[in-house]
Amino acid sequence: MEKKNVFQRIQDMEGQVDHLHNDLGDLKSLVKELLEENNRLALENERLRIILKREAQLKEEGDKSPIPHQHVVPEDVVGEGYDNLARLYHEGFHICNVYYGHLRTEGDCLFCLSFLNK
Numbered sequence: 001m002e003k004k005n006v007f008q009r010i011q012d013m014e015g016q017v018d019h020l021h022n023d024l025g026d027l028k029s030l031v032k033e034l035l036e037e038n039n040r041l042a043l044e045n046e047r048l049r050i051i052l053k054r055e056a057q058l059k060e061e062g063d064k065s066p067i068p069h070q071h072v073v074p075e076d077v078v079g080e081g082y083d084n085l086a087r088l089y090h091e092g093f094h095i096c097n098v099y100y101g102h103l104r105t106e107g108d109c110l111f112c113l114s115f116l117n118k
């Protein structure tokens with residue numbers, strides 16, 4: 001193999017590696033976006049389930065007694081909300097006001113932790 005030829009091949013490979021690196025970066029940000037969107041949808045789904053459950057309970061109670069009831073959030077729903085947030089944090093998402101719903105890419109977040117410790 002000619003020396004000149006070898007140099008040209010290395011240069012070609014360098015170009016390919018650069019290209020690959022760019023593709024990898026694009027894929028990485030795409031996956032990050034998808035994970036965040038998936039998380040948003042899961043949260044919304046959970047909220048809707050809670051509302052649906054509450055509505056069904058109220059309807060059931062309403063059917064039993066004609067006395068109008070107050071629209072209160074039961075204690076267990078509040079506890080459930082906290083558990084969901086804690087789980088979310090441990091799955092790697094921010095639950096703080098600052099970066100809510102975004103993927104935690106740099107370990108623990110002080111904003112999230114102070115929120116969890118409230």
Ligand SMILES: [Zn+2]
Nearest residue numbers: 094096109112
């Ligand atoms: Zn955070």
